[in-house]
Amino acid sequence: MNEHWIEVVVVCLRQETERVKTFTLSSKEWTLPTWSAGAHIQVRLPSGTVRQYSLMRSRTPNSYDIAVLHEASGRGWAQANLHWEVFAPSSQNDDRVGATNNLFQVELRRSGLFLEVLPSDSVLDVVRRAGIHVESACQKGYCGTCLTAVVEGVPDHRDDDLLSDDERASNRIMTICCSRSCTPKLVLDL
Ligand code: FES
Known part of the structure; x- marks a missing residue:
């Protein structure tokens, strides 16, 4: 190669x-x-x-x-600063997995794509099906590989204690493998 x-x-x-x-x-x-x-x-x-x-x-x-x-x-x-720590998922994440999933829209601002996330889908699923590649590893919200910048909207954070309270409150970044949306629409920097 x-x-x-x-x-x-x-x-x-x-x-x-x-x-x-x-x-x-x-x-x-x-x-x-x-x-x-x-x-x-x-x-x-x-x-x-x-x-x-x-x-x-x-x-x-x-x-x-x-x-x-x-x-x-x-x-x-x-x-x-260029190293990711991977932690085993905690039971708290298991609780979040059982949370109700809603339907919401996702706009990929740089790609100009408007997508719909069904309750059975993750944002990562939908983004990938649209042909946009995003790296992932654990797909359970504890490694941070899929962290994506949020341009608009309020994420429903379901990561496994990966983000701090301040990071969640900032609404500027989210794990798209498991987190969803509190608002009808999320705009992502993809
Ligand atoms: S792939 Fe590990 S947090 Fe999303």
């Missing part, structure tokens, strides 16, 4: 919520490839660790934005 890596630097770092930061990556030497909704990148750190992230809407030219969840170990961002 022909692998091509582009060296980038972090040009901007924003604290989106208590534990989620957005990193803006850019390259002085290369024009970054264009991308469409659902695209993801692999990030290789100087340590050799490789992680995969979904791309979010870039706020500056020739740059990529990725959202990174702080791991719970508290070792600090220098080591932890």
